[in-house]
Amino acid sequence: MSVSELHYYCQERLMFMFKKALIILTLSSVVAVPCLAAEAHGAALPLQKKAPASAKTIIKNAAFGQEVWVMLGSPIPSGWVVIRSTGTMNLIKDMNNAPAGYEVWVMLGSPMPPGWVVIRSTGTMNLLKNLNSASSNEEVWVMLGSPMPPGWVVIRSTGTMNLLKNLNNAPSNQEVWVMLGSPIPDGWIVIRSSGNMNLIKRLG
Structure with a gap:
């Protein structure tokens, strides 16, 4: 085989291999794109969280x-x-x-x-x-300095705690000993005093 013929043969061979590689690359792209599309189509979208x-x-x-x-x-x-x-x-x-x-x-x-x-x-x-x-005549210990609801009185004290009593809806003429300085509910009067205590009575 002459040099010119050998050169021609090599060119033809290279051209054949190039076309073959191009065909394989094209087929791979055709197959890959639908696969990617299918995956994208089937992918779940992230859930959007509801704003608090x-x-x-x-x-x-x-x-x-x-x-x-x-x-x-x-x-x-x-x-x-x-x-x-x-x-x-x-x-x-x-x-x-x-x-x-x-x-x-x-x-x-x-x-x-x-x-x-x-x-x-x-x-x-x-x-x-x-x-x-609260029910009438209910009693509860509270901290010294605690607010007192209307209609409640102080009937005992330890120096750090006060014992309160609910006089709301108390019956007429009821009498209760309360600490000196205790609030006196509306409709009640002081009828006696002894040391640091007052006896109060609800008017009928």
Whole structure:
């Protein structure tokens, strides 16, 4: 075989191999693209998480026992108390319509709903008790300095604790000994005094 013939043969051989490689590459692309399309078609889209309700919405629709985090310094709605604090956020709880006698631990300095008293303290937390709708003549020990609901009187004291008695809806002419300095409910009068005690009577 002459040199020119050998050169021609080599060119033809290279051209053949190039066309073969091109055909294989083209077929691979045709097969791969539908596979990718099928995978993309069958892939599950990520679920979108529902945006959390705002504190304002939660408070507006709240019922007794509902809790929500609010910024430190945020106003506390009426009837709500602070049960936890992170230093930048307060966890508040709705005490509106709480059952009579319900107790809850709150942060020191938390607002106190009307009709609630402090029955215990740890120095950073206070245990509150709901005296709203309490039965007549019910008694409860409270911390010295605790708020006193209307119609309640102090009948005993230890120096750190006061024993309160509920005189709301008491019968006419009932008589009760109370500590000197105890509030006197409307409709009651002092009929006797002895040392540090007063005897009060409900007018008929």
